[in-house]
Amino acid sequence: MNWQQQFNAFSTIVRKEIRRFMRIWVQTLIPPAITIALYFVIFGELIGRRIGQIGDYSYMEYIVPGLIMMSVITNSYSNVVSSFFSTKFQRSIEEMLVSPMPNYVVIGGFVLGGVARGIAVGAIVTLLSLFFAHLSVENIWITMSMVVLTAILFSLGGFINAVYAGSFDDISIVPTFVLTPLTYLGGVFYSIKMLPDFWQGVSQVNPIVYMVNGFRYGILGISDISIGFAYGMVITFIVLLYGWAHWLLKYGVGIRS
Amino acid sequence: MTTAHSVTALLVKDLKKTYSGGFEALKGISFEVKSGDFMALLGPNGAGKSTTIGIISSLVNKSAGTISIYGEDIDRNFAAAKMNIGVVPQEFNFNQFEKVGDIVRTQAGYYGIDSKTAAVRTEKYLKLLDLWDKREERSRMLSGGMKRRLMIARALVHEPRLLILDEPTAGVDIELRRSMWTFLKELNQQGTTIILTTHYLEEAEQLCRSIAIIDHGEIIEQSSMKAFLSKLDRETFVLDLGKDIEATPELEGVTAVLVDSHTLEVEVSKQAPLNAIFEKLTALDIPVTSMRNKANRLEELFVSLVERKR
Numbered sequence: 001m002n003w004q005q006q007f008n009a010f011s012t013i014v015r016k017e018i019r020r021f022m023r024i025w026v027q028t029l030i031p032p033a034i035t036i037a038l039y040f041v042i043f044g045e046l047i048g049r050r051i052g053q054i055g056d057y058s059y060m061e062y063i064v065p066g067l068i069m070m071s072v073i074t075n076s077y078s079n080v081v082s083s084f085f086s087t088k089f090q091r092s093i094e095e096m097l098v099s100p101m102p103n104y105v106v107i108g109g110f111v112l113g114g115v116a117r118g119i120a121v122g123a124i125v126t127l128l129s130l131f132f133a134h135l136s137v138e139n140i141w142i143t144m145s146m147v148v149l150t151a152i153l154f155s156l157g158g159f160i161n162a163v164y165a166g167s168f169d170d171i172s173i174v175p176t177f178v179l180t181p182l183t184y185l186g187g188v189f190y191s192i193k194m195l196p197d198f199w200q201g202v203s204q205v206n207p208i209v210y211m212v213n214g215f216r217y218g219i220l221g222i223s224d225i226s227i228g229f230a231y232g233m234v235i236t237f238i239v240l241l242y243g244w245a246h247w248l249l250k251y252g253v254g255i256r257s
Numbered sequence: 258m259t260t261a262h263s264v265t266a267l268l269v270k271d272l273k274k275t276y277s278g279g280f281e282a283l284k285g286i287s288f289e290v291k292s293g294d295f296m297a298l299l300g301p302n303g304a305g306k307s308t309t310i311g312i313i314s315s316l317v318n319k320s321a322g323t324i325s326i327y328g329e330d331i332d333r334n335f336a337a338a339k340m341n342i343g344v345v346p347q348e349f350n351f352n353q354f355e356k357v358g359d360i361v362r363t364q365a366g367y368y369g370i371d372s373k374t375a376a377v378r379t380e381k382y383l384k385l386l387d388l389w390d391k392r393e394e395r396s397r398m399l400s401g402g403m404k405r406r407l408m409i410a411r412a413l414v415h416e417p418r419l420l421i422l423d424e425p426t427a428g429v430d431i432e433l434r435r436s437m438w439t440f441l442k443e444l445n446q447q448g449t450t451i452i453l454t455t456h457y458l459e460e461a462e463q464l465c466r467s468i469a470i471i472d473h474g475e476i477i478e479q480s481s482m483k484a485f486l487s488k489l490d491r492e493t494f495v496l497d498l499g500k501d502i503e504a505t506p507e508l509e510g511v512t513a514v515l516v517d518s519h520t521l522e523v524e525v526s527k528q529a530p531l532n533a534i535f536e537k538l539t540a541l542d543i544p545v546t547s548m549r550n551k552a553n554r555l556e557e558l559f560v561s562l563v564e565r566k567r
Contacts, residue, residue: 006369012363013366094346095350098315099339100338257316
């Protein structure tokens, strides 16, 4: 396949993925918006008033970037894991396996589909947050690049999860037992500098800490960690997960007999 | 000069497949399909037909061996090899929630076809397979026969030179089966090489010019259909008699079996004229009201060949 043909194949997968989550928008776009709105009301408005300031920002302003990032993470992940597992379950993955598409086109197409949903939900949540907090963006490039990189990373995670999954139960194990705890402990609701030294050290191995802080830096201009280090960690994780996903597809793990 | 039939469409060499549980599905099979051919790949259930097709179409990993499609090795030149092949699998394998038109158009995209051309080809093949009116329907709403035709349209949308159909008429009514035969014959006449697996041996005999029989993971026969059928030296006919008889009549040089009082089976050499049988029965005052082959010719050979190997 030449580059033009590969691009056509890639855009076909992306269009199909976007068509899929838009077709079921009541399941894919509305529930996360409602959930995050509840976080704004309960944690930001009701409890946040009693917590007071974190640095120069109200508690509501402090948690908004983390909550936006949380919605991007969970939606990019769940889009790819459910879509790719569904293609396995219905055997429509065979449509792709018999085609001449290179593996990176398949991975790229699904990942961009996940990024599209992550950003769509992130945009809805951002609009909602305007009802609760004043939002000014310190650095649009850092903000946008951190959202996109995070969505890529978790889309890849969803892809790997879907490849290994043998049943619908398997696609909820990682989000429930890994993703949710990491997100809640990733500095969405607090600054990791508020933690004792030991737990600050433990937080350093949580990749979500770097994404939440990188994004918060883009919006508020404050971060618990160096922004350069945050970029380095996110890109490193992307490279590792892409290599893993590519290897799985190349050898047909969980896909071919 | 190179003619269509001198070009090799598919070359399978020493293909082996051992599944993770240790089951040896293919024991080093080799066969060749010439361009423009219409080949039947036959075998009993579990013989290795679907595994062979699965490996050719990259749905199953091979254990050993090589495959080339129109000269392109599927390991070394994966994309070029895959561009030449279209596959219609045995099981329905499309997204049940997608629209018929979207399924075919998306498949075109997977082959790198731009959206404008994909739309034109989708219309062409859905019309050819009588599904254009269903293009906006979700695929799960189609009947079994329509789903089979949808898979054929999908396999053709990138206009492959080699089409592999794994039991395409399974569970399809006779009228639709015959219209599919006509479609496949025309497709073959237009130059598409076709490999067909089927359990309907009448279908293979009607459509195919060459044959390969696989059993227990080994190719036990490969030849032209004509050469294969010529191996059949005896045929059995069923005669419906115009009156009831009590004993099997003596017919010299013919093996006769009285099935019931008004049905007689006679097994004769292919070279022997049938006139002699009728003359003898007429002499015995036994009228024959109708006659038919006991079994399809290919079926007889297939069964005898497979049973001989066991």
